[in-house]
Each structure stands twice: as structure tokens, then as C-alpha cells.
Amino acid sequence: MTQHDAATRQAIDWVVRLGSGEATDADQHRFDTWLAQHPDHSAAWARVGHALDATLAPLRAGGNTGAAAQALRQALVKAPARRRFLRGSLALASLGAGGALVLSAGRWFDGRGSALATDTGERQRFALPDGSSVLLNARSRAVPDVSPASRGLRLERGAALVDAAAGRLPFLVRSGEARIASDGGQFMVSRDDERSLVAAIDRPLVATAPNGHAISLQAGSSAWLGVNGIDASDRDARSLAAWQRGVLEVGDQSLGQVIDALRPYRTGLLRVASRAARLRVMGLFPLDDTERALDMLAATLPIRVERYSRWLTLVEPRDEDAAT
């Protein structure tokens, strides 16, 4: 732990003593004397108070909603202590050996040879045995499930644009715990860690959220499917699938969301300062040229894009706006 200077250590002692519940009037008097004794003392006292306030603010009911503050506090004492693995020697070899544990539980390395996947910046169309086809967005992965008894696919990551052939059976897409059933036609499904977005492009379909709530989605409309049910999305279905042409169509979204959509098209780390991430964005951006997309964003928003070579890009509020 950092070694504090004498005044800070004394201030900490005072916080401890005055907060014990057993401080006497004499303690209070001695504290007043100490505080007045030297400017360093009052400065240290203010610093310690500020440090406590700053650190603990999110846990106070006033800072967040009461329930969130309470949950944060529980997490803080309940999250299991994780041992710092590979303590000691550098143990290069054990990086690989320890990895086997992760692998066996891994979803992406499950040994099914049949998974369809795309890499960074790549879009690819795959034909399915029933005559349907699926176009995967960049950094996406899907496992087809086509047999005499069923047809469909499981979307594991990213986004898929499905052209379902008409058939005897509905084409079923599973995305996490959400399900989408189509009798034929084009639709788009994308997922993140928490929920899935489904867009019915030219034919209606039936979407079922993880909690069992189902909705019949009209052509042209879209909806979010999450553990808490179905949330309407006001985004046009076709614009949500514009990535198929290499275009990102943005109606009114946060810069954070726009950057998230660019990430699968860019190698390296793309980091957005949280204040910049809240800016609202409209426009069309080229996915296949993220450099240009970033330039376009920087030309219309009060942001600064700093590129430290191809593998690190920082998006920050422009200096004049960062003064606050």
C-alpha cells in the first residue's frame, strides 16, 4: 500500500477515532486543536474526506438508485476472491496448459466442425441444405441446424441476415434464449451479451423472448428480445440490415453504439471516452473503411480521434469541451 505523509496518516487516525462511536468531548477538542495547528492538517483532512466521498459515492443511495447502490455494495463483499494465477515465475508454458480448462467449457471451441464464422471486417454468405442462405456480418458465428425434422441455426455471436426459403417447416433461429420463427422471407438477427435484436424485412415472423413472451412482427419492423421480455424498437428493419451493403445507417443513436457497430470491422482496440460515447449521431457510414467512418464522425461531432497505429484508436471529447 502507498505510504502516506504524516499529516495524511494523522487525518486518517482522526477519521478512525471520531467515527468509532466512542469519541469523547476531549477527543473532539484535541481534534479541533490539531486541525487549527497547521495548514497541512486542514489540507490533509479535506483530502481524506474528499477521497472517501469520491470512492464511496456510488454506494450511497443518493448517488444511484437505492437498489443499485445496495447491489453494488453486495457485489463488493460477495464477489469471490480470485487468486492471482501464475503467481511467481513467468510460467509461459502454463498459459497454454491452464487454457485447457477454459477450452473445455468454451462455446466457441466446441469441436463442431459445422460452425459458420466470419472474421474481423469480413461478410460472408453461406448456403444451407434446405435452399435457405445466411449472410454473416463481420465477427459473427452461427451453427446451422438442418435435418429432416428441423431447419434453422443458432446465432452465437454477431449478426445474421437470413433468407429463409419457403418450406414445410418454419425456419428457426435461436439467439441465446430467444427464438425467431419464419415461414420464409428475409430477416435479420443480431445479438450482444444481454439481448437480441430481430428485424422482419419483407415478411412477418414470430419472435419469442427468453421469458416466453412472443410477438408477431410485421414486415419492416424490429424488436429487442431480452430476459425481461420484448421491447419495441423504432428502427426500420431495412436500415438495421444495411450492413449487408457495407453501410452503417444511423438514425439517432449514441456514438458508443455507432462505435460498437464499427468494432467488428476494425482490428485493434477502439476506445471511446465515456463522455464522448453519449453524443448523439445521425448519418450513413462506410463499414468497410472504418478510417473514413471515424473521420466523418470527427468532422460532425466535438470529438478528436487519436490513432496510435492500426492497433489502437482513442476517441475523446475535443479539448475545448473537455475543460468542464
Add this chain to the structure above:
Amino acid sequence: MRSRLLPSPAPGHADAHRIYSEHQPWLLQRLQARLQHRQDAEDLTAETFVQLLTQPDLASIREPRAFLTTLARRLLFHFWRRRDLEQAYLDAVRQIGDTHAIGADEQAMLTEALVRIDRALDGLSATARKAFLFSQLDGLTYAQIATRLNISVMTVRRHVARGIACCCAVAP
């Protein structure tokens, strides 16, 4: 406010670039073996090199792979710790029965806050954290805390002092 991480015209940039191009595929592969998602491995690889850039005197690094492993190991630890915290938070929300839907932005901010406090209180046991928070958030006396946690008043006092010192160490 200039970028927080990097010396802008980084003097070691060429060295960093050389180390990167020679060892990035190796590191990515190593991390990929530990992480389920390729994206996570890519991000952590990039983060590792961000950290590398902040090191003085890159040219003198003799064992780049050992060095990168040390950096990556710490980042991986933070990465997993963040996930554990997120999970514990979601468990707590479920247990409390909070039904407010919160947006992704808000969730991200809460996670950031959680990670920040967790780092600040690094090294404090669960009991020490409880004692510290009972004192600072609930205003309980040390005697009350001692009873609740079944520890001595002296120990409560030590935990609280340590907690405050931790907060002072991280606050700007």
C-alpha cells in the same frame, strides 16, 4: 486534457512497433487459449501493447515475451475480476428483486464504479470490506460492527483504518 495513457509522440514508439509486430500473433494465440471470445483476446492483446507503450526505455527489454506475459497476466486478472464483479452485481440485483430495467450505458457506468471501488479496496478481505462499509455508509459504531461480524473492536478499527488509507491511496 491529453490522452491519459500515452506519451503523445512516444519516443519508444518504434521499439513498441517492432515488439508488436514480432510478438503480437504469439500473444494473441496465448490469450485466445484462455478466453472464450476472440474479441476479448484481441482487446486484451491490444491493451497489453497499450501498457507496453507506457514503459520507459523499451529498447532495453531483453525478453519481450516474458515482459508481455507479465503485462498480459495482470490485464487478464483484471478482466476476470471485472466479470466476477459483474456477475456478483447481477446476482445481487436478482436477489434484491430490482425490476427496473437499466440501459447498457448505465450498466457500464455501474460496472466501472464497481471496478473502481474494488480496486481501491484491493487486499481487503470480505470481512474487512463489510466493517469499513458499515462504518462509512451506515455510521455504525465499532462496537456494533464488532458484534455483527463477530470480531473484536480492535480488528474493526484496523479494518476501517485500512479502508480509509486505501481510498486515500487511489483518489487523485
